Each structure stands twice: as structure tokens, then as C-alpha cells.
Amino acid sequence: MEFKITGKDSNSSARAGVLKTDHGEIPTPIFMPVGTAGTVKAVHQRELEDDIQAKIILGNTYHLYLRPGLDVLENAGGIHKFNGWEKPILTDSGGYQVYSLSNTRKIKEEGVEFRSHIDGSKHFFTAENVMDIQRTIGADIIMAFDECTPYPCDYDYAKKSMHMTHRWLKRCIKRVDETEGKYGYSQSLFPIVQGSVYEDLRKQSAEEIASHEREGNAIGGLSVGEPHEMMYDMTELVCEILPEDKPRYLMGVGTPANILEGIARGVDMFDCVMPTRNARHGILFTSEGVINIKNKKWQKDFTPIDPEIGGYASTFYTKAYLRHLIHTNEILGAQIASVHNLTFYLWLVNQARDHIMAGDFNSWKNEMALKLSERL
Amino acid sequence: MEFKITGKDSNSSARAGVLKTDHGEIPTPIFMPVGTAGTVKAVHQRELEDDIQAKIILGNTYHLYLRPGLDVLENAGGIHKFNGWEKPILTDSGGYQVYSLSNTRKIKEEGVEFRSHIDGSKHFFTAENVMDIQRTIGADIIMAFDECTPYPCDYDYAKKSMHMTHRWLKRCIKRVDETEGKYGYSQSLFPIVQGSVYEDLRKQSAEEIASHEREGNAIGGLSVGEPHEMMYDMTELVCEILPEDKPRYLMGVGTPANILEGIARGVDMFDCVMPTRNARHGILFTSEGVINIKNKKWQKDFTPIDPEIGGYASTFYTKAYLRHLIHTNEILGAQIASVHNLTFYLWLVNQARDHIMAGDFNSWKNEMALKLSERL
Numbered sequence: 001m002e003f004k005i006t007g008k009d010s011n012s013s014a015r016a017g018v019l020k021t022d023h024g025e026i027p028t029p030i031f032m033p034v035g036t037a038g039t040v041k042a043v044h045q046r047e048l049e050d051d052i053q054a055k056i057i058l059g060n061t062y063h064l065y066l067r068p069g070l071d072v073l074e075n076a077g078g079i080h081k082f083n084g085w086e087k088p089i090l091t092d093s094g095g096y097q098v099y100s101l102s103n104t105r106k107i108k109e110e111g112v113e114f115r116s117h118i119d120g121s122k123h124f125f126t127a128e129n130v131m132d133i134q135r136t137i138g139a140d141i142i143m144a145f146d147e148c149t150p151y152p153c154d155y156d157y158a159k160k161s162m163h164m165t166h167r168w169l170k171r172c173i174k175r176v177d178e179t180e181g182k183y184g185y186s187q188s189l190f191p192i193v194q195g196s197v198y199e200d201l202r203k204q205s206a207e208e209i210a211s212h213e214r215e216g217n218a219i220g221g222l223s224v225g226e227p228h229e230m231m232y233d234m235t236e237l238v239c240e241i242l243p244e245d246k247p248r249y250l251m252g253v254g255t256p257a258n259i260l261e262g263i264a265r266g267v268d269m270f271d272c273v274m275p276t277r278n279a280r281h282g283i284l285f286t287s288e289g290v291i292n293i294k295n296k297k298w299q300k301d302f303t304p305i306d307p308e309i310g311g312y313a314s315t316f317y318t319k320a321y322l323r324h325l326i327h328t329n330e331i332l333g334a335q336i337a338s339v340h341n342l343t344f345y346l347w348l349v350n351q352a353r354d355h356i357m358a359g360d361f362n363s364w365k366n367e368m369a370l371k372l373s374e375r376l
Numbered sequence: 377m378e379f380k381i382t383g384k385d386s387n388s389s390a391r392a393g394v395l396k397t398d399h400g401e402i403p404t405p406i407f408m409p410v411g412t413a414g415t416v417k418a419v420h421q422r423e424l425e426d427d428i429q430a431k432i433i434l435g436n437t438y439h440l441y442l443r444p445g446l447d448v449l450e451n452a453g454g455i456h457k458f459n460g461w462e463k464p465i466l467t468d469s470g471g472y473q474v475y476s477l478s479n480t481r482k483i484k485e486e487g488v489e490f491r492s493h494i495d496g497s498k499h500f501f502t503a504e505n506v507m508d509i510q511r512t513i514g515a516d517i518i519m520a521f522d523e524c525t526p527y528p529c530d531y532d533y534a535k536k537s538m539h540m541t542h543r544w545l546k547r548c549i550k551r552v553d554e555t556e557g558k559y560g561y562s563q564s565l566f567p568i569v570q571g572s573v574y575e576d577l578r579k580q581s582a583e584e585i586a587s588h589e590r591e592g593n594a595i596g597g598l599s600v601g602e603p604h605e606m607m608y609d610m611t612e613l614v615c616e617i618l619p620e621d622k623p624r625y626l627m628g629v630g631t632p633a634n635i636l637e638g639i640a641r642g643v644d645m646f647d648c649v650m651p652t653r654n655a656r657h658g659i660l661f662t663s664e665g666v667i668n669i670k671n672k673k674w675q676k677d678f679t680p681i682d683p684e685i686g687g688y689a690s691t692f693y694t695k696a697y698l699r700h701l702i703h704t705n706e707i708l709g710a711q712i713a714s715v716h717n718l719t720f721y722l723w724l725v726n727q728a729r730d731h732i733m734a735g736d737f738n739s740w741k742n743e744m745a746l747k748l749s750e751r752l
Contacts (some may be wrong), residue, residue: 038700042707046688068675076696077675081696254438300451301442312422320452321459324444326412331418331710 001188011362013266021140021183023088026055028268031345038083039061042338051311052342056088078138078183079238091139126245129250146192151225158196177185192220206241218249257369279337282326289374309347313339377564387738389642397516398561399686401466404644407721413439414459427687427717432464438473454559467515503547506675520548522568527601534572568596582617594625615642633745655713658702665750685723689715
């Protein structure tokens, strides 16, 4: 994997770059649609490529490990062959879902014991087997096994947890470095900064993570309920420590404004379920602000969803038609809204990139972050 | 509307034709995907046109009348403008859903009083207002208001009901002939033959319906639970009476084999929810037979769903991937299976048409009807 910075904003820490993987190039900053179980919900692979213009998607290790399972994925020749998405893929470590979906999980030094949310079966994730699992899934970028602390989280727990995440990281690195990808292309491990909302812990964690000099670095444990300003402060602090010549990935973030503020602080990669999850509930992100399409005011609005951003869903269908579909729980409503919201998110990071290259990112960002948060 | 027969099979009553409407030409025999509430479930309009190659779709008057409602549809400029499907559309009369969905409905000479299955509100459909409603929806082909008798149905009820349907038809014709389409294109009314499974009633009804010399004629009240052979016999009897130079539409039919047998008896148009409804439950119709994709045997089958029939869904995705999606209740599973099944249905009627033109329809039909009913 190679990362090249192609432009910097002079009034913020924003930068534009290109990340090269064996499955293709990714312009940064980039938003990565979440494809939980090997599918970005309600979106065809062709739509991801042609309409949304996604360059990389996510898969969730926890979900893929449970279904379809490693046997099927290995027989398919990896996740790309399994779902037909031949561009880059990133998988998380599975930790986040273990903490959020599994009722009964025990976190120990060795790893995490948990029960499947589907059938209650017992499983054990360790730093080592999570690397092996991600080798079998076959994403281009794989994530270290960490503990994502909740918010709020007391200082002592956050500190203890961070140190365990650091010890787990060493085990992840050892395992990854003594194994190889299974399908003939390389896989890059990103370690994850933790430390909750405590400045000294975040600083310590960022320094530890930076010291490993991996091909990219991630910031975890944010966007878990803390105030936005706190998230921005932690991101800024961490980005100042993480190496400048490596991509930085802010996990699970966020709203359009969150993403612009993250970019301004030096983040290159983002992922979030918000565009697809909110879409299924009729919340649309547009270049003019946020729309709740269920509101009566859109009932006879026969204008396109968002003609500014291009793409089939956003320009072909009207607000009135989409309102009807969401209102009647028609599957096509979820489809149109999901493709639209993702098209918007990719449009947004492309716009950010253009403005970084043009040198006016910061003023554009300040205006857009306000506008995009408005309720229409 | 014009109908031209372009080819006939010498060993059956099958014929190929072209039906011209103001929204374009329809090659026959044709299958019409059902777009209940102005959307073919889980299918984008672009997919209907490019992948499935649908030439005409259905809308359900009952559903469209309740939601989005006539006010929205009229403001949109009709159903085509509302949902963006610019090719031909057919609407049913609403009767079928009133009988099947509404708990409390009272059938009287004047019309049918019913309560909405959504909010329990009270409504009244009459021969006249159903014509007015279909004028407002704006389909190219509109259906007469009838009573679709269930199976089994005793002779006396079937006879009484048939006569009422005939009286309702006269009122429908009067109303349609003294009004005009609202959006600048013409709408053709198709009357419907009833008579349950009684030969004398079917004969009498077909003669009555034929006598009105409308632009097309429909056969209703079949495919409601009676044995297939009974449906075929009734269809054959009715087709022999209905005018040869007008399109014949067998409502709500059916399986691939049902459609081929209908074509063999002189039917030109079909509609059914089966391809989309079954798709959502993982039942796939393919050129090799029927697949229950949930079965374990498809878990590691990395071949395309059906490479023979063309279209994105059928050729891009594998059986193993679709199995995983249906198994995990992912929306994309419903999407792929729906597009595939409809692509197959349109492929089937196109094949039938080609074989009618080539003169070997009947032998091809006999072979295919068997093959397509096999469980793989």
C-alpha cells in the first residue's frame, strides 16, 4: 500500500491524497460505505460503482464470521470474489459488534468470549484469531483488535482498557507479520488509537500507535455519544501526533458536518452507517440540508431529490414519489434513499478534495458545515 | 390503441402480436410485472427498463387510491409522471383487493362498500367512480369493475355475480365513453369475463363481453385456487369466443408453465405477483427449473444465478451470494431475486414469441413447461 499527499490546505490541517491498494486507488479524503454482511444495505454493487462512485467499502468481521462464515468466504476466494465488489475493501476487527450486539461477552486479557446475537452460540475472539479471520475474509485493509470504550467511561477503566488495546496490538502485529494474505494480494493492518475523551490517554495512545509505523492509523472510541466538540478536540490532538505521511482513519464518523470537521483536522478516511440507516427511516442528506421525507410538506414536491449531486437516484426520482414509498414501507424507498444518501456522502468528500486542491477548503467547510446541518 | 397479429402457431392457438399504445409498443405475448403501489417491489425503474426489459407494468387501483391518493396523482400529472415509468401502464379496477384485503366489505348492486386495510376508513367503489379513479391515475389500459368470485363458488352465486358484473360493465362503458383521459393520451377499457369454473356461464360471459367490441378483453376469476387443468379448460373455452383480433389478458396468472399453457390457448397478456413475491422468499425461477435458494446445496455454488437469460442480477451475482443475502434477510437479497425472477419471466415470453414466429412453439412449449416446473 502506498499513500501520497497531493495537496494541503493552508488554513487547516486538511489534505488531499491518493491511497494505492492492490484493488485500485482511493482518492482521499474518502467516505467508505458500510457493507455489514458483505452488502451495503439496499444497494446493488453496480450502483456503488456507477452512481455512488464509492472507491472502497467496509465489511464487518463479526457479521461475516457468523454468516456466511469463513468456510464459504475461503471457498469463494475471499470477500471480493464472494460479493463481486472488485475495488478495495476494509474490515473492522469485530470488536465493536461484540461489545454492542452480544448480550453476554467477557473481556479478558486473552480475548473476548461472546455469544452470537443470532443463535446464542459461544465464540472467542483473540488478537491472533481476529487477524486470521481477516486474512480469510481478505480485505485490503484490516483493523487491529481493540476495545472500544463507551461514553461516558471513567478514567481508570479507559486507562486500563487502552493499555490492554496496546498489548493486543503487539499480538496483532506479530500475527500479521508472520502470516500472509491468502489470495495473492497484500493486506495492510491499521492500529487503533483509544483513550476515551482523556487528553493524556489519547496523547499516550497516539504515540504508542505511531511508534509501530504501520501503513495507516485509525482513531477509535469516538462518535460514541460524546459532544461533537469533544470529538473534534480529541481528533485534533491525535492527528497532530500520528505520522503525516500515513492515512488517518476516524472510525464510525459521522454526520456531514462531522466529516468536514474531521477533514479539517487531518483525517483522510471515514465510515458510518448513518447515510444508509437514516435513509431507511426517510432522513435524507442533501446539498441544501437535511430532509425528513415523511413530512407532509414533500407530498406534492415533484422536484428531484437533489439535482446538484448527480447520480440516478438523486436526479431521476422526485421527493413526492420517495415520500410515498417511505410512507408505504416499500422496499424501493429504502433503495432510493440509501443510494441517494451515499451519493451525497461521496459527493461531499469529493467536493472537500476539490476545495483542498483549490486552496479554499476552510472557508468552504465553515459555510457547508452550517448549511448541511439545517433541517429543510 | 391498435393490435396487430404478426404470427400464429399452427399446432396451437398461440399468436404473436404488437399492441400499440400512446406510451409505446408492447410485443405480445407479454408478462406485466405488478407495481402495486406505483412501484414494482424492490426494483428500480431503470432495472425494469434495461435489465428486465419490461414493456408494460401494472398498478393496483385500490392501493393507489388509498396511497398516495388521487390528489397527489392528479397533481403529478398521472401515474407515469409520478413514478417516472414512461412506458405503458395497466391498472386493475380495485375490486380484487377490496375482496381480498378489506375485512368488512358489502357488495351491493350499486357498488362495494369497504374499509381501508390501513386505517379502517370507509370507502365506496362503484362502476362509475372506479372509472373516474382510473382516469385520474392515468393508466393506458384500465379494467372494468367486476366481482372476482372465489374458488370454490356455488353455481347460483357464480351466475348471480356474473350477471351483476355484466350490468356493472355497461355502467363502466357508459362512464368511460362519456369522459376523456385527463393527461392528453388515450385510455382503453378492457371488460372482464367471469363465470367461475362453469362452462355454460363462461360461454355466456365471453359472448356478452365480446359483444361490446372493446379494444381488448380480459379473463378474470381464474388462478384463484382451482386445479390447473380447470383453468386451462376455461381459458380455452373463453379464448375461442373472444374476438381473435383483440388482445386477450388472463388476469393474475401465473407460474411459468401456466403462462406457456395460456399462450398456447390464445392468451396475449399476463400479470402475477408470483415472480416478485416468491423472490422475496428465496424462490427463483430459472431456465433450468425452480430453485429454493435457502437450501444448503447452494451455499458454495459460485456460479451465476442464471447465465442463460441475460440481465445484471442474473449474470453478475452468484447463487452462494444470493443465498447468503436471503438467509440474512438483507434487502439486496430481495432486490436481486426480484430483478432475476422478472428478467426470467420476460425472457420466457420473449422466447415464446420467437418460437411462435419460428413455427415450433407447441413442441418447445411442451418441453419447457415440464422443465420449468422441476425443482432443482
